[in-house]
Amino acid sequence: IYGFDLVLFLTRIPENEEFAVAGVAGGEAGEISHGLRIADDFGLPGAALSEGQPVEAHQPEGHPIYQAMPGWDAGYAVSVPIYAQNEVIAVLNAEVAAGHVAPLAGLENFAALVNLLPVLFSGNALAARTRELQKTQQLTEQRLMRTERLAAVGELAAGVAHELNNPLTTVAGFSELVLDTLPADSPERADLGIVVAEARRAREVVRRLLDFSRQEEFLHAAADIHEVIGAVLALINHQAQLADIEIRARLW
Numbered sequence: 001i002y003g004f005d006l007v008l009f010l011t012r013i014p015e016n017e018e019f020a021v022a023g024v025a026g027g028e029a030g031e032i033s034h035g036l037r038i039a040d041d042f043g044l045p046g047a048a049l050s051e052g053q054p055v056e057a058h059q060p061e062g063h064p065i066y067q068a069m070p071g072w073d074a075g076y077a078v079s080v081p082i083y084a085q086n087e088v089i090a091v092l093n094a095e096v097a098a099g100h101v102a103p104l105a106g107l108e109n110f111a112a113l114v115n116l117l118p119v120l121f122s123g124n125a126l127a128a129r130t131r132e133l134q135k136t137q138q139l140t141e142q143r144l145m146r147t148e149r150l151a152a153v154g155e156l157a158a159g160v161a162h163e164l165n166n167p168l169t170t171v172a173g174f175s176e177l178v179l180d181t182l183p184a185d186s187p188e189r190a191d192l193g194i195v196v197a198e199a200r201r202a203r204e205v206v207r208r209l210l211d212f213s214r215q216e217e218f219l220h221a222a223a224d225i226h227e228v229i230g231a232v233l234a235l236i237n238h239q240a241q242l243a244d245i246e247i248r249a250r251l252w
Contacts, residue, residue, distance in 0.1 A: 003101075004094040006072065010038075010045050011090045019045055019091065026094075043067035044079035045091040052088060054080045060095075073098040161209045168206065172199035205234070226251045 009023035021036040040049055047055045047065045056078040060066040066077055075098040082090040179192045208231060233249060240247050 003096070005097040005100060006069075006074075006095045008045075008093040009090060010093060012040060012049070012088065013037075014040075017041075022090070027097075044077055045093050048079035048081045048091050048093075049088055052081055054078060061098075075100055157209055161206045165203065165206050165210075168199050168203045172196055172203065175199060205238075208234070 004026055006026040007024070008021055009025075010019035011022045012018075013020055016037075017040050018037045019040050019042070021034055021038075024034060038045075040046055043066050044055050044057060055065065056076070057063040057066040057074075058076055060068065060074045060077050066074075068074060072095070074095040076096040077093070078095075079091050079093045081088040082092060175192050175196045179189060179196060182189050182192070229249060229251065233247060237247065
């Protein structure tokens, strides 16, 4: 990479005063393992961090600052701090093996290239953030479509409930009138009683359906959980019976 035999991307861990090897490249990269930790005052990377500018060593052996990695012999080394929002977030350390020719690009050009990395990283982060926002928007649109469908179903249910409520009221009212005119020992009283009871039950279901379909502001208030469960069960009990499902409620 750029004529170097070993390139280390060292990220800062300020709380531990360490560098962590986050990336390794070059022909001799196998000598260094990912995740290796070194002190943030180690050799040229430490000097680049403390001085905030590139530091190089043309003849590392005997250099007052340079410290070699274990098992590594360098002929040229350079460390360049990488900035993000005016803060050093990492150091790129690049070295040429002893006996190899050092790159001719020049320190300034290399440093300028290195400091394009935050721009590339921010571009990748921006792309990832864009994908995340697009996914969130898709989920929001799907929820909105479901909400609109539920609202349409609620309006349809309200219309059906109103249409059912009027005849049910008529059936219940006239059945009660006829029931009041029958003698106490009339055999028809039992049948009419069933008609009245079922008409009232149907009207109660319709009333709950209307309450469910109304789009009102939700208010937090104390409620009897037994009554709430009983109301829900009454609303779905008929559907459960049609599906051959028995619902048993044990409330305490």
